[in-house]
Amino acid sequence: MSAAHVTLRLLDKADKEILKLPRTVKGAIYDFQHKFKASPNSSGLRLKQLAGHTRLWSARVSDDYRALLLRLADDDWLIVSVKHRKDVYGNLDRLAYGVNQVTGGLEYVDLQVVEESVVRRLLPPPAPEKVPEVERPPAPAPLFAHMTDDQLTELGVAEPLLPVVRALTTEDQLLGLVEFAPQLTGEVLLSLFDGTSYDDVLEQVTAPVAAPEPVDTDDFQAAAERPATMVTTTDDALREALEGGNFGRWKVFLHPTQAKLVERDYSGPARVGGGPGTGKTIVALHRVRHLVAQLPPGRTKPVLLTTYNKNLAADLRARLLELGGEELLARVEISHVDQLALRVVREAEPGSSKQTIDDNLALREWRSMLDELDEAGWDAEFLHEEWTQVILGQAVTSRTEYFRARRAGRGRNVTRSERAEIWQLTERFAQRLDRLGRQTWAQVAERAARLELEREQRIQAVERQRAEAGGLDNIHLQDTSAGRLRYRYRHVVVDEAQDLQPGHWKMLRAMVARDRNDLFLVGDTHQRIYSSQVTLGSLGINIRGRSAKLSLSYRTTRQILGSALEVLRGEAFDDLDGNEENLAGYRSVLSGGRPALHPSSDWEAERASIAALIAEWDDIPLEQIGICVPTNDMAREVGSALAGVGIRAVEIGPDGPRGDEGVHIGTMFRFKGLEYQRMIIAGVTQGLVPREAILRLKTIDALRHRRDMQRARSLLFVAATRARDSLDIFWHGSPSQFLQPLLST
Numbered sequence: 001m002s003a004a005h006v007t008l009r010l011l012d013k014a015d016k017e018i019l020k021l022p023r024t025v026k027g028a029i030y031d032f033q034h035k036f037k038a039s040p041n042s043s044g045l046r047l048k049q050l051a052g053h054t055r056l057w058s059a060r061v062s063d064d065y066r067a068l069l070l071r072l073a074d075d076d077w078l079i080v081s082v083k084h085r086k087d088v089y090g091n092l093d094r095l096a097y098g099v100n101q102v103t104g105g106l107e108y109v110d111l112q113v114v115e116e117s118v119v120r121r122l123l124p125p126p127a128p129e130k131v132p133e134v135e136r137p138p139a140p141a142p143l144f145a146h147m148t149d150d151q152l153t154e155l156g157v158a159e160p161l162l163p164v165v166r167a168l169t170t171e172d173q174l175l176g177l178v179e180f181a182p183q184l185t186g187e188v189l190l191s192l193f194d195g196t197s198y199d200d201v202l203e204q205v206t207a208p209v210a211a212p213e214p215v216d217t218d219d220f221q222a223a224a225e226r227p228a229t230m231v232t233t234t235d236d237a238l239r240e241a242l243e244g245g246n247f248g249r250w251k252v253f254l255h256p257t258q259a260k261l262v263e264r265d266y267s268g269p270a271r272v273g274g275g276p277g278t279g280k281t282i283v284a285l286h287r288v289r290h291l292v293a294q295l296p297p298g299r300t301k302p303v304l305l306t307t308y309n310k311n312l313a314a315d316l317r318a319r320l321l322e323l324g325g326e327e328l329l330a331r332v333e334i335s336h337v338d339q340l341a342l343r344v345v346r347e348a349e350p351g352s353s354k355q356t357i358d359d360n361l362a363l364r365e366w367r368s369m370l371d372e373l374d375e376a377g378w379d380a381e382f383l384h385e386e387w388t389q390v391i392l393g394q395a396v397t398s399r400t401e402y403f404r405a406r407r408a409g410r411g412r413n414v415t416r417s418e419r420a421e422i423w424q425l426t427e428r429f430a431q432r433l434d435r436l437g438r439q440t441w442a443q444v445a446e447r448a449a450r451l452e453l454e455r456e457q458r459i460q461a462v463e464r465q466r467a468e469a470g471g472l473d474n475i476h477l478q479d480t481s482a483g484r485l486r487y488r489y490r491h492v493v494v495d496e497a498q499d500l501q502p503g504h505w506k507m508l509r510a511m512v513a514r515d516r517n518d519l520f521l522v523g524d525t526h527q528r529i530y531s532s533q534v535t536l537g538s539l540g541i542n543i544r545g546r547s548a549k550l551s552l553s554y555r556t557t558r559q560i561l562g563s564a565l566e567v568l569r570g571e572a573f574d575d576l577d578g579n580e581e582n583l584a585g586y587r588s589v590l591s592g593g594r595p596a597l598h599p600s601s602d603w604e605a606e607r608a609s610i611a612a613l614i615a616e617w618d619d620i621p622l623e624q625i626g627i628c629v630p631t632n633d634m635a636r637e638v639g640s641a642l643a644g645v646g647i648r649a650v651e652i653g654p655d656g657p658r659g660d661e662g663v664h665i666g667t668m669f670r671f672k673g674l675e676y677q678r679m680i681i682a683g684v685t686q687g688l689v690p691r692e693a694i695l696r697l698k699t700i701d702a703l704r705h706r707r708d709m710q711r712a713r714s715l716l717f718v719a720a721t722r723a724r725d726s727l728d729i730f731w732h733g734s735p736s737q738f739l740q741p742l743l744s745t
Helices: 012-018 023-038 111-119 149-155 159-167 171-180 183-193 198-209 220-225 235-243 246-252 256-263 280-293 310-329 337-348 359-372 380-392 399-404 416-436 441-468 502-511 558-567 603-616 632-643 692-699 702-720 737-743
Strands: 007-011 056-060 065-073 076-084 095-099 106-110 270-274 303-307 332-336 355-357 438-440 491-494 519-522 547-550 596-600 625-629 649-653 663-667 676-681 723-732
Touching: 007 012, 007 023, 012 023, 012 076, 023 056, 023 065, 023 076, 065 220, 076 106, 076 220, 095 159, 106 111, 106 220, 111 159, 111 171, 149 159, 149 183, 149 198, 159 171, 171 183, 183 198, 198 256, 256 280, 256 547, 270 280, 280 303, 280 310, 280 491, 280 519, 303 310, 303 337, 303 502, 310 332, 332 337, 337 441, 337 502, 355 359, 355 441, 359 380, 359 416, 359 438, 380 416, 380 441, 399 416, 416 438, 438 441, 441 502, 491 502, 558 702, 558 723, 558 737, 596 603, 596 737, 603 632, 603 676, 603 723, 625 632, 632 649, 632 663, 676 702, 692 702, 702 723, 702 737, 723 737
Parallel strands: 007 076, 270 519, 270 547, 303 332, 303 491, 355 438, 491 519, 596 723, 625 663, 625 676, 649 663, 676 723
Antiparallel strands: 056 065, 065 076, 095 106
16 A cells, blocks of 8 residues: 555544543544554554454554544545544444435444433333333334435435434434434434424425435545535644634535535625524635635735624634635735725825714713703614614715605604704714714714715726727726726625624625625624614615525534524514515534523622632633623623632723633623633623613604614624523523523423
């Protein structure tokens, strides 16, 4: 056997198994793969074929551990498992492997491990013999009695697992199987268990990952190359897999459904939706890499990657660097959308020294102005949103235009005379800001949108002139400040699209030519935590027919996900294009404990309980623990309580955690886009979640109350779905009304 071109791969399922092994064994595996690729037949590796198997071999990793390998071809090997040597050589019939006839991917199952996982979750033992026959409870019905074996295999269930599937009678047993089953098998069975019909599972779960060509189930090497076989081959990727880095896993493995969305050629703007943890940001980053790969050589940055705040933009930059290195980063502009808008405005107004203020400071100015005017008929929050969403959002420039402006979703109706009052107050406010040398981010976004629209009109004028002149340029129409006039970007990719404002969208639409693959958006309106609500079609961004949804969560367990969805029960959400969005089919194949609920008598007792709980967690780094609270003051107070018992904590600011080591603490807004192994949500008390001010709106402005309640629910939903393994919810006094579904189970 030649050693010069030996290929050694690591199966995804083996990667997950290896993560549970001792650190010394992981190091031995890394050394093993180097030795194996150099000389598989080295006497120290003890490579040998397992009895009764044509393709399965074992090799020595260390004194106590062995690698199980599938021989795909002469010099092509796949690690499917790493086990203690005492668990390798007995009962070899239990080891099943083959090519899935639907996906064409390689699958490996240790039937003994699967069966033991299911048996551990058996129902309590039957009643003693002395109980009369008539009093014995009936035997539970098998979960999948309504499905034939042929139907299950047609959906992609691994054939060796059919006898185990037939024996399942409880959800716990099913989850025990899913933990060790091939991914498609788990997805199919959980969808069927949740009540999805055979036809819908075939369309929504199986079809997206089915092989496009007929599958030769004897060709293992071809199977290893298909997207359905998730394997690691490079040294760097293997190291990341062994270290358990979350980024390393998704950098190596794209689900076939995600890969199709990444690589598709779209005729115009496209949108990918999906619940938390479904990989929307992963898809966006891989989409950026795909678009860059299609570019001709150059030194420009024709691809824009943007999101709604500085913290997330910094995270995107770090992850894109991990994905493609400096070479990829060199062709991509990464900026949060407000920073981008401010740059556009400053280019046009280089002498401007205005200070840009956030909504909190703007509200203070509104209140000060209303106090000075002794105006008690309007509240600052209403006027600020009216000015931001209606007047600035629709680029209204005159009182007459405002009288005609649409106010859908704004809550209370206003009469013509009231519109006149509002217009006068907003004019006064704009003048006040101008006098103070200040501007809001919404003003910046609208100004940038206007500037970019004007730029687009000049570009289109040049193109019309060129067409009329048979391809010749008219130099008088060129942009003299920037040389040849052109669109700023060839492609724009937007993460967390649900939180952008109308001005942002108008600016982005004008920054890129209306062409194939121009705009690619990812987002989930169930996670909208700001007040902006847009219909993309009305802003010139038509995604009809180019919208897709991801439904499989890779982050959150089935139990946490179910509880988080209860928080949203009864709410309706839009899809950014005027239609209703839902999370139908949103699911997880991960399993864990249910969220733990912790009532306290008061805020001081609650903080003490949180500190006591974290003191018990000595098995994970502090940085893998997140605590989110309703207010900044509460964040500081929790930090002080932890410090009092010797637990280090760092607050999450606009740019991320303010330190390298310690529990991460911040308001719910700060946790968007983050994830933690263990998550604590504190202060989930009625009057804090939702805020008392929102509750008071119920009798004042019913529509605004419903809209703000939905945002408050979304904020709690976002916080809950940051959790990977465990979720603990604390409150003092009366629990939030949003927790009622969890308290009643």
